[in-house]
Amino acid sequence: MSARLPLRTATWVAAFLLSAPTYSQVSVVTLQQGSNGYTGSDDAGLYEEEPNFSNGGFPEFHVGRTGDNAPAPPTGALRRAAIRFDLTGIPAGAIVLDVTLRLTVSGSPPTGPDDVPASLHPILKDWGEGSVSGGNRGAAAAPGDATWTSNKHGQETWTAPGGDFGAASATTLVGRSGSPRWSSAAMGADVQGWLDNSATNFGWMVVGDESGTLRTARTFTSSEGGASARPVLEVKVQESVSSVEHWFLY
Numbered sequence: 269m270s271a272r273l274p275l276r277t278a279t280w281v282a283a284f285l286l287s288a289p290t291y292s293q294v295s296v297v298t299l300q301q302g303s304n305g306y307t308g309s310d311d312a313g314l315y316e317e318e319p320n321f322s323n324g325g326f327p328e329f330h331v332g333r334t335g336d337n338a339p340a341p342p343t344g345a346l347r348r349a350a351i352r353f354d355l356t357g358i359p360a361g362a363i364v365l366d367v368t369l370r371l372t373v374s375g376s377p378p379t380g381p382d383d384v385p386a387s388l389h390p391i392l393k394d395w396g397e398g399s400v401s402g403g404n405r406g407a408a409a410a411p412g413d414a415t416w417t418s419n420k421h422g423q424e425t426w427t428a429p430g431g432d433f434g435a436a437s438a439t440t441l442v443g444r445s446g447s448p449r450w451s452s453a454a455m456g457a458d459v460q461g462w463l464d465n466s467a468t469n470f471g472w473m474v475v476g477d478e479s480g481t482l483r484t485a486r487t488f489t490s491s492e493g494g495a496s497a498r499p500v501l502e503v504k505v506q507e508s509v510s511s512v513e514h515w516f517l518y
Contacts, residue, residue: 308354332476352471
């Protein structure tokens with residue numbers, strides 16, 4: 269006749285085996301092109317006055333409204349920029365607690381407002397950065413480049429000229445110099461969604477002051493610019509980590 273554990277003891281052993289402990293680890297992941305071997309940042313300028321030009325390889329991008337200088341119209345022309353970070357280095361299943369984007373202002377018009385709003389909007393279509401480097405107005409786009417009219421030049425167009433994007437996730441004031449920051453719960457939700465489904469990570473469209481005032485444009489250092497001034501994305505995440513323990517039963 270085999271020996272049996274009392275019912276109370278058997279129940280206790282089962283509960284003991286199921287109590288594998290877990291703990292949360294909070295960390296901040298900093299993403300910047302060229303920093304710690306990271307090469308996953310894309311950005312591309314879009315130019316209303318040159319709708320088939322791209323500028324993904326240029327060390328700067330521009331957002332806002334220009335002045336009335338030729339070839340821009342008397343009302344000025346709009347500039348926007350798409351920006352995206354590869355998030356695959358963040359552990360799967362991580363919970364996003366906070367997100368901050370930092371850009372560096374590298375230029376502004378000689379006249380016009382001193383402080384202008386700029387917003388981040390989640391982009392709704394995939395797009396291409398490309399390697400064209402064409403100065404302040406870009407140059408003829410190569411196939412697959414993002415332009416004012418196309419998310420991928422020669423292959424696919426935006427539904428609306430200037431890019432397809434959602435409501436603003438964050439807005440901040442941008443001066444004539446410095447390193448403005450964007451941070452909000454909506455940005456955190458954007459990044460969480462991209463982590464959960466990487467196929468939807470199209471990044472943000474940076475949209476400046478397009479209210480009608482001339483010379484609201486701001487120039488930012490791009491991922492091809494000076495190393496210390498390139499765009500930075502900081503993502504604070506919480507990870508659940510399970511510990512492995514061995515139990516010996518007698």
